[in-house]
Amino acid sequence: MSCTVCKRFKETADKSSVMYKGCSTFRIGTLQSHATNKAHLKCIDRDWEQNPCDEGPMVDAVRQCLLERKEKIMKLFNTAYYVAQKEKPFVEYQHLLDLQKKNGLDIPKHYTSDNACRRFIPFIFETLKKPQLQNIQNARVISVLADGSTDKSTVEQELVYVRYILDGEPVSQFLSIEEVNNGNAQGILQSIEGAFDRYNLMDWKDKLVGFGSDGAAVMIGCRNGVAALLKADIPWLIPIHCVAHRLELAVLRAIQDNEMFKKVKDVLIHIYKQYHFSPKQLREIKLIAAAMDHSMPKPSNLDGARWMPHHHKALKILLASYKPLVAHFEHIVQGRTTTADGIGRANSVLQLLRNYKGVYFCHFLSDVLEVLSILSQQYQKDDLTLSMALQCTENALLSLIALQHRPGEYVQRFLESVNQDGKFEGVELQHYDVNNHFHDIKAAIIDSVRAHISSRMDDIDKGHILQHAKVLDPAEWPLVMDRQQLATFGDHEIESLCDHFNGLLQNLGCDVNQLRYHEWIDLKNYLLRIQARHQGMKVVWKELFSVHKDRFPNILILVEIILVLPLSTSVCERGFSFMKRVKSDWRASLTTEMLRRLLFIAIEGPSLHAFDASLSFDMWLTGGKRRRRYVYGEAESSSDSENDS
Structure with missing residues (x-):
């Protein structure tokens, strides 16, 4: 037994091969070994070049068979992509395939386990990552955005984004997530450098112009921060403290010492605790609200990554459910159905909610936070540029000035709702004075907010290259x-x-x-x-x-x-939200490598409709350690699986 193709091309064939010399043993191992021999494959290629066989019924039948099998495997790739993009665990892959089978779709019998889904992900990731890396390589200048956090397995991670011009517009895209071996500036810088080295982007420092961060000392410290270490190599680098973080710090510093604000904050905390930790109290107020034909959203917590949105939301809930809240706290005080501490908290809440000045201030504070929340949302846009930041900041400052001289939306609604007897939604307000608009309090808060915002934005407005x-x-x-x-x-x-x-x-x-x-x-x-x-x-x-x-x-x-200067790092905060959903308590064993792939697919991947599975399929077909025999199927082995879940 010998190989006729190798015999025909003696100058290319491996003359030491037993199939070239001829053998008398008919063993499948001998045939398999010769089929993967490089010299034999070259002979096959030469034979195909000289005698191409691309016509005829047999060729058409084989081609159709291969096409049908490819379409089936591509269904599996589409399903695996859906699992990754929707941040679902790999075990959902099997359930989705079972659903498709039940709905009558022709699904292959092989590659249907969660391990198969896990093995498809790297090929999907590589095909999606390649265009991004090419765009970064072609970009003339870039900026880096970085932020750190701890995942569910208590591993310190650094998220790295890259900002560059794509099709005439600035875009900020997820590059990588890297483990931090040391939490100091040098360790964080090594993680950032590792992200670029991983994808062979060796010239990134040559075109780096901006570095965006959340303003932590380890990031923007003028002596030993990450920005200072980068600036030692890149003299033109511009480090930027995220404007959204600056706004939060400015507003908090401006009003945290105001006595009326402290009273409102204490009331909001009392209301949240009253109904968060007691199902009985929550049930009672919902019954009261239903009897009054009012909606009763659950009071929200003041704590969170963003200070302003949480306070604004809690305040809006307070004003929307004002009447049921007053009725319920009056019931608690009069009925003596709770502890002395509970009655004391109820009295402190009623003291603010029955007071004209207290209710007026709540509405005024809502007007202020409404303006600042809109500004914060604009600061958090991915395409934020210097001109956009300056324009929306000036708009917000003008709106704040207007609140000093005329009622805002919430205050105007409040004034229109108070009748001549000083009753608001049926509750008689104490110390009612229709002519008192508390100009001194409003001016003090607005002037303080404007001053702190301006001081935080000094490097943009004056005295800086920006x-x-x-x-x-x-x-x-x-x-x-x-x-x-x-x-x-x-x-x-x-x-x-x-x-x-x-x-x-x-x-x-x-x-x-x-x-x-x-x-x-x-x-x-x-x-x-x-x-x-x-x-x-x-x-x-x-x-x-x-x-x-x-x-x-x-x-x-x-x-x-x-x-491309990174004025906002809000995209990094959204990246951490993705990370918490992907690497949850139930998937804490995900390695950083698999987490990196899943995050990229979830953040930067196209919609399921736009995803082209054929590119990933072609890479999978030719990128394995051994030749894929997808026409006949391939038995799955647990030894091929990665240590991820």
Whole structure:
């Protein structure tokens, strides 16, 4: 017995092979070994080149068989992708396949266990990750966003995101999650470097322009923080403390010492504890609310990762269920159905809720937190840029000033609801004075909030390189400029930006003189002519990057640098929410490698409808340690499974 193909191509064949020499033993192991021999496969390729067999009924039948089998396996890949994207455990894979079989779908008999789903995930991850890595590699400049937390297995993890320009718009995408061996700045920096080394992105520091973090000392410390260590190698780097975190700190510092706020906060805590820890009390107030034809949402906790949204939500629930709350606490005091401490807490709540000044302040505080919550939500957008941050900050400050001089939405509704006898929703308010609008209290709170927000945003508004970057936003330009003013407007700021990023601009091949003396004047004239102030810079920059990149080749590099600066790290907080759902108490044994894959699929993966399983299938078919025999099926072995669950 011998191989006729190898005999035909003697110069390519392995002459030491028994199938080339000929053998008299008919053993399947001999055939299998020869079938995977590299020299034999080369002979097969040469034979196919000389005698291609791509026509005929037999070829068509085999091709159809392979296609049908591929479509079946792709159903399994789609199911595995759904499991990963929806953050479900691997055991759900089997149940979903059983459901599909019950609904009449033709599902293969093999690769149907949770181990098969686990083995499909790396191939899905690789096919989805490849385009992202290519985009990062092609990006001229990038910024890094990083934040740390502890997962369910008490492992300290560092989330790493990358921000760059994609199709003319800034995007922040999940890069990796890395274990932190040491919680100091050096250890965190090693984790960030490990994320880039993992994907062979060796030149990332050469094009790094910004570093975003939550403001912890270990991250932005001016001497030994991660930003300081990076800045030692990258002199043009701009470390940025997340504006959403700054806003939280500013507002908390501004009103935490206000006496009225302390009273409102104590009342909100009492109400939450009253109904969170006592099903009996919650049941009673729901009955009272139903009798009054009121809805009664469950009071919420004040604690959380975000201070403002939790306080605002608790305050809105208090105002929406004001009447049932007063009735229930009056019942507690009059009926003496609880402990002395409970009656004391009920009296303290009623003291605020029956007082005109207390109820007025609750509505006023709701107006203030409404403005600040909208600002916080805008700060948390993924596509937040410097011009957008400046604009929404100014809008919020103007809205706060307006609250000093006229009633806000909540206060106006309250004033309209109070009748001439001083009753609000049937409750008589003590110390009612229709002419008292507590201007001193409102002015003190609003002035304090504005002052703290302005002080926290100082590096953007003045005395920082970011202040010069505002010149690229037409919304910051004077409303009226004559020709002479336009000719020299912004020259100092552009020169400062070019000086700061000089090393980077040279590395990117930017002609700084062309930028300063020609393209800047051309860009100013163009932006005024198209009235960019009214179009929105997001639309304008996208058009410039796609249509006019040859007209402004140098100054668009500077624009790209400013657009990728990471003003907010809220995307990292959302990443940790994904991590907590994926690596839950029931999946605490997930390794960091598998967690990394699952997080990327859940965060950056396309919709199930847009997912193309054929790419993952092709990689799976050719990427195994041994040749896939998917036409006939392949027995699954527990030894192939990874130590993940």
